[in-house]
Amino acid sequence: MAIDKVLVANRGEIAVRVIRACREMDLSTVAVYSECDRAALHVRYADEAYAIGPNAPQDSYLRIDRIVDAALRAGADAVHPGYGFLAENENFAAAVVDAGLTFIGPTPRAVALMGSKTAARAAAARAGLAVVPGTETALAAAASGAEMAHVAASIGYPLLVKAVAGGGGKGMRTVNDPADLAGAVRAARSEAGTAFGDPAVYLERRLTRPRHIEVQLLADEHGTVVPFVERECSIQRRHQKVVEETPSGAVPAALRQKLAAQAASVAREVGYTNAGTVEFLLDEDGRSYFLEMNTRLQVEHAITEMVTGVDLVRWQIRIARGERLDLDAGRMLSPAGHAIECRIYAEDPDNGFQPSPGTIDQLRAASGPGIRDDSGATAGLDVPIFYDPLISKLIAWAEDRPLAMARMRRALREYRVGGIKTTLPLFTWLLAQPDFLAGRFHTSYLDEVVAGREGRPFVEPPAALEEIAAMSVALQTVLTPAAARDVGLGTRRWKAQARTESLRGEIMGSRGA
Amino acid sequence: MRFEVEIGGRVRQVNLQRANGRFTATVDGRERRVDAVRVDAHIWSLLVEHESGRSIFSYEVSIIPEPAADRFAAHVGPVPVTVCLDGRRRWGRKAQSGQPTVGPQRVVAPMSGKVVRILVQIGEAVHARQPIVVIEAMKMENELRATHDGTVAEIRVRDGQSVDAGALLVVMV
Numbered sequence: 068m069a070i071d072k073v074l075v076a077n078r079g080e081i082a083v084r085v086i087r088a089c090r091e092m093d094l095s096t097v098a099v100y101s102e103c104d105r106a107a108l109h110v111r112y113a114d115e116a117y118a119i120g121p122n123a124p125q126d127s128y129l130r131i132d133r134i135v136d137a138a139l140r141a142g143a144d145a146v147h148p149g150y151g152f153l154a155e156n157e158n159f160a161a162a163v164v165d166a167g168l169t170f171i172g173p174t175p176r177a178v179a180l181m182g183s184k185t186a187a188r189a190a191a192a193r194a195g196l197a198v199v200p201g202t203e204t205a206l207a208a209a210a211s212g213a214e215m216a217h218v219a220a221s222i223g224y225p226l227l228v229k230a231v232a233g234g235g236g237k238g239m240r241t242v243n244d245p246a247d248l249a250g251a252v253r254a255a256r257s258e259a260g261t262a263f264g265d266p267a268v269y270l271e272r273r274l275t276r277p278r279h280i281e282v283q284l285l286a287d288e289h290g291t292v293v294p295f296v297e298r299e300c301s302i303q304r305r306h307q308k309v310v311e312e313t314p315s316g317a318v319p320a321a322l323r324q325k326l327a328a329q330a331a332s333v334a335r336e337v338g339y340t341n342a343g344t345v346e347f348l349l350d351e352d353g354r355s356y357f358l359e360m361n362t363r364l365q366v367e368h369a370i371t372e373m374v375t376g377v378d379l380v381r382w383q384i385r386i387a388r389g390e391r392l393d394l395d396a397g398r399m400l401s402p403a404g405h406a407i408e409c410r411i412y413a414e415d416p417d418n419g420f421q422p423s424p425g426t427i428d429q430l431r432a433a434s435g436p437g438i439r440d441d442s443g444a445t446a447g448l449d450v451p452i453f454y455d456p457l458i459s460k461l462i463a464w465a466e467d468r469p470l471a472m473a474r475m476r477r478a479l480r481e482y483r484v485g486g487i488k489t490t491l492p493l494f495t496w497l498l499a500q501p502d503f504l505a506g507r508f509h510t511s512y513l514d515e516v517v518a519g520r521e522g523r524p525f526v527e528p529p530a531a532l533e534e535i536a537a538m539s540v541a542l543q544t545v546l547t548p549a550a551a552r553d554v555g556l557g558t559r560r561w562k563a564q565a566r567t568e569s570l571r572g573e574i575m576g577s578r579g580a
Numbered sequence: 581m582r583f584e585v586e587i588g589g590r591v592r593q594v595n596l597q598r599a600n601g602r603f604t605a606t607v608d609g610r611e612r613r614v615d616a617v618r619v620d621a622h623i624w625s626l627l628v629e630h631e632s633g634r635s636i637f638s639y640e641v642s643i644i645p646e647p648a649a650d651r652f653a654a655h656v657g658p659v660p661v662t663v664c665l666d667g668r669r670r671w672g673r674k675a676q677s678g679q680p681t682v683g684p685q686r687v688v689a690p691m692s693g694k695v696v697r698i699l700v701q702i703g704e705a706v707h708a709r710q711p712i713v714v715i716e717a718m719k720m721e722n723e724l725r726a727t728h729d730g731t732v733a734e735i736r737v738r739d740g741q742s743v744d745a746g747a748l749l750v751v752m753v
Binding site: 237250254257258261419421422424428429452453454455456479480481482483485486491492495524526528529532533534535536537538539540541542543544545546547 | 581583585588590592594596598603605607610614616621622623624628639641642643644653654655656657658661663665690691692693697711717718720721723
């Protein structure tokens with residue numbers, strides 16, 4: 068199948084990432100955008116751009132009809148879904164195929180099968196993998212509180228309520244106390260309905276202190292499956308990954324081979340094609356359990372690219388064109404060096420991680436040796452409230468883990484975002500924690516240590532820097548009084564004006580001297 | 581030029597004197613010579629002499645006014661510092677820890693978003709930590725809970741309504 072023009076059915080950093088790969092392959096690119104994304108970076112980078120509706124996702128980025136219309140109007144021959152939004156929606160994949168276009172991803176059948184967490188667990192069990200204990204089917208919508216409690220008791224607490232169609236930590240709740248079960252099911256159903264259009268949930272045992280380990284794979288349409296070195300994604304906040312690295316310090320060589328083989332067998336079991344990721348939980352005794360399979364490019368795919376030198380998006384497009392995978396499978400399991408990613412979210416870590424939407428007044432990404440910044444944000448843009456608050460993925464690569472950590476610390480010092488709050492201070496703090504640096508953590512580690520801080524700021528300024536900040540603001544007020552007038556109202560403005568007048572005299576005086 | 585600058589609840593006295601194109605800055609009695617260059621709309625480069633006059637330290641400072649909150653969001657290098665000029669009060673985070681544990685309570689939206697669900701009715705007795713309203717922002721649902729026992733007196737919003745940060749949602753007595 069020839070592919071010359073690709074519509075990217077997404078926004079933000081991942082739309083930019085896909086457009087970059089297309090550009091490097093001399094493919095034309097088509098962006099789609101909601102009202103608030105009119106001037107977003109992905110629109111500016113694309114060759115063509117089409118409006119697909121108002122800001123709410125269900126009115127734009129989730130509108131299959133409008134996206135397919137845009138693809139046909141632009142004369143695109145393929146659609147890349149990115150991650151999130153419609154990336155794991157089999158109706159979207161099917162609509163793209165039905166319109167005579169190529170879907171850059173797995174078949175609608177594979178998306179549907181693995182998109183159902185319960186069906187995916189069954190497929191993994193058929194492929195011979197251990198799965199986390201839990202319900203085999205979704206909870207009945209009409210199940211009474213007593214029925215739910217009975218099922219929950221048979222699985223055991225603590226447990227997780229998870230969206231059957233879930234992903235990205237949405238539609239998921241931990242339940243420690245049976246009294247909280249009904250509320251958690253209600254919240255998870257509602258969130259799942261909003262995020263995925265399917266409110267069904269199931270129950271799964273929550274393992275104690277597990278690590279989240281996942282295996283990226285590529286599969287072509289000719290039966291070749293290539294698994295990659297594992298990614299360690301245990302640093303999570305409320306089930307959302309915030310830091311990932313590869314390789315994992317908890318995975319010895321024999322386990323790496325085993326997980327890779329298991330991931331490949333799940334892919335073969337369901338006739339999987341294109342890029343996908345098999346997620347595992349690793350318990351404290353080193354036993355691995357199949358968790359789920361993501362039938363899309365992952366947010367954290369870039370760290371795999373850094374240690375293998377493979378462009379996964381480029382391969383997604385090549386596989387969709389029907390090309391054969393010719394990667395050296397052995398080398399894909401032998402990482403060169405170490406890579407780590409910090410997800411920079413527009414959230415205020417010092418204020419309960421509340422979303423911090425607003426205008427980005429200032430943005431300077433880190434750069435230099437071993438640093439990669441995958442971002443969809445620029446200064447002057449608004450971070451809208453309607454979508455995921457990820458503004459950038461900061462990635463550091465180096466020869467080994469300690470050097471990668473040092474490089475990330477250096478990059479965090481360089482990164483500057485003004486106008487909104489971001490999770491940068493969280494990472495500055497995390498990369499100084501002895502347990503993290505020693506690789507001693509699990510999926511609840513971050514939530515536990517954050518709770519233990521009881522709201523103290525992650526980066527507390529030393530007195531010497533407070534003095535520098537104090538003199539800086541005073542200097543700015545003297546040298547550019549307009550800035551001071553922006554802050555302050557009424558009589559304060561009047562006072563600032565008076566100060567400006569007196570300053571003018573002073574400057575005149577010094578000039579005269 | 582004298583300023584009172586408040587950082588983290590502490591007021592610092594800053595005095596700036598200009599001489600020969602440079603400044604002498606005195607912060608809480610410590611006097612140092614400063615060379616300040618504005619790089620762009622927000623970034624400053626400061627060269628600050630140690631009191632001994634031997635070492636010169638380099639700081640990159642970014643300053644962004646937050647007019648709504650009446651303060652400046654500064655970064656000294658990567659370190660965020662919130663600064664209020666002339667003793668202006670900062671409010672927000674501090675207010676939450678001082679919530680009363682008896683009497684009327686007001687549930688306000690901590691961020692702009694959409695009211696997904698109101699979980700109480702007027703006249704309903706609620707207990708501490710009971711979820712009152714579910715609000716959605718950036719695709720996450722957040723439960724707003726009662727801080728202490730009370731009775732619902734007013735509901736100011738309805739399901740599905742979009743609200744701004746700080747909007748009053750429910751009043752309990």
